[in-house]
Amino acid sequence: MGPRILWWLCHAAISCRAVQCPRLGWKGRPPFDVLIQASYLLVFVLSSWLNHAPQLPWQTFLFGALFAMHSHVFGEVMDIEPDQLTWPRTTHDSGRVPSKFLIAAFLALETTLVWICFRDWIIAGFLLLGVLWFLLDATLVWKERVYTPVEMRYSCGLEHCRFLGMFLELGARLAHEGLLA
Secondary structure (H helix, E strand, O other), X not given: OOOHHHHHHHHHHHHHHHHHOOOOOHHHOOOHHHHHHHHHHHHHHHHHHHOOOOOOOHHHHHHXXXXXXXXXXXXXXXXXXXXXXXXXXXXXXXXXXXXXXXXXXXXXXXXXXXXXXXXXXXXXXXXXXXXXHHHHHHHHHOOOOOOOXXXXXXXXXXXXXXXXXXXXXXXXXXXXXXXXX
């Protein structure tokens, strides 16, 4: 790995410090609590180095950052009440509906990126289903209302089905191209 690992460790330490440091505390400062999720991309870099593989294209990094951010906001929406008891301010403090629109916006950007850069209408279609789901959730179905445990399981189940469909399609395509053993 050589000196590159020092660069990686420095970035990882800075990211951790930005989240946890009492003075910076990005964990409790919107929108930094969402933006810091892009630091998960350091795993992509490390994985490429460890596997002696070329770095992924920038579009993959952008998609990964957007995906990490929308997943973080989704977790905040699901846990608003417990988080308000323990954590300082976060992006979800603006309310459920704005947070759901933010998730829909992230998913719309991901959909556009997949459609334009990867020319994959199937994966883009699954992402578009997520956009439509969160728009319906924010405007017609739940709005600001708290999810009941049954609704939460149902909602998470639908989200998992959407991801499963996306990953099964991707796996089938990789197997067809001989990239997946």
